[in-house]
Amino acid sequence: MSKYMLIMRADDQGVATYEELPFDQVIEAMGRYNESMMQAGVLLAGEGLSDASEGFVVDFSGEKPLVTDGPYGETKELFNGFWIIEVASKEEAAEWASRAPLGPGAYLEVRRVHDESDFPQDNEWIQKEFGWREEQAAKAGQAAQS
């Protein structure tokens, strides 16, 4: 089995369509979609992102990274949320993605999540990355216990 990330994007039209729908209806449709993936045992994680006005951009084009409020340059589509699912095949990921309750102007980009077998295990930076992740997990664990 492999993990896939379903990344939700929408252009201006998509955002407009979404905003016209009654909020309850949106919540219910998403709730049903999420529930169907939970019942199938494939959903590992998922989050929605808040409005882009609350976010910002860090631009690395210049000498120093530049933090700006946006606008998001030439970007015509914004990321709005994601799901991570664990499924048996690319086709199964495609099947789940195509069931998302989204409309015109919305897109799901589906990407396979790397698993550790994709990396050379003896690379020292890969090892450091694992070590760093372990520290984070340990901290998260302590936080959860306190």
Next chain:
Amino acid sequence: MTDATGERRVDEESARRSVVAVWRIESARIVATLTKVVGDFGLAEDLAQDALVDALAQWPVEGVPRNPGAWLTSVAKRKAIDGWRRRERYDDRLAAIAHDLEAEQQRQTDAPPWDPDEIGDDVLRLVFIACHPVLSREAQVALTLRVVGGLTTEEIAKAFLVPTSTVQQRIVRAKQALADAGVGFEAPARDEFAQRLGTVLGVLYLIFNEGYAASSGDEWMRPELSREALRLGRTVVALVPREPEAHALVALMELTAARFPARLDRDGHPVLLADQDRTRWDRSAITRGRAALARADAIGRGRGAYALQAAIAEQHDLAASVDDTDWQAIVAIYDGLVSLTPSPVVELNRAVAVAMASGPGAGLELVDALADDKRLRLSHLLPSVRGELLARLGRDDEARAEFELAAQRAENARERAVLLAKAAARR
């Protein structure tokens, strides 16, 4: 490689995989719905399989229908009606059912495929049928993987290293046994619910373990089978969210599966817990497992056997090394497990934990007390643990003899090789 035939083959293969994907997603709901409609699980399963055969023939040519679950269900229902007509058992009652089905098919085109509130109960009934106590363990496993998991007979056969015909036979006999026992499409009564749920969880854990530590064959583990069990565990949790042991089983499977990436070396040889590269453990699986255990605890009905085992796995997963492991905590959890589910295997594992907490001598005393237990007499576990403890005490000759005995009894080829290597290292 890009000639027209080649491309078509690729397209057909991709379309076939799409059908299989839809089947994995929909089969439980389809079989559950059909069982409810036709009132006979065996017939419902046959009809669903026939509809799948139609899909495999048609979808690669005509494309996947807009609502594949409804398509498969409609086709299966039509087959039910045709079958009744053909067998001239088309009495008034069946005529009425057929009329309803046909009317329903008209409406179905626009309707949303499933109402999760309603279908959830039907799928749960299906899970209980697949794990019904009148069935043998093997039959429960095969039926669960096939009707709840949506695996093909070939996939199940491959996972359990048995011929496809064997799995087919198990399923045919299982359906017969359910029919003979007059098992209906209903959830277990309140007074037997806990026991029946226990059977369901037991079947899933058996599937998980078969993948985790393959009991026979050349492969040390078949992680895809374990992941399938984990997926089905999540399904059961979604169906019975108020059952702590369902959450706890998912926690146990997540916390165990988290170590899969470190369990084999580059050559496919097993790596024991003590020697595993813990940086390779799957941290997000550990997080999910701990969250599942917390959900089990939050229900507030105390810890059952799966929760205690999950808590032991959690202790291992959180430790940076063997030495860093809180062995006293693990011994304490084993104490709980021994009193809840007394078994020589649990006692043996507890002895290992005691050896880690208080030294190999203390562990060996407990192991020796189990030496006469009939249930361990044929298992490789006791000599294997005994050999380990003797080796740590420097009693090499005795350790070697124990490892050799354990190797004789081990049924898994790779496990046997590890034990023989340990014996050889004591020469």
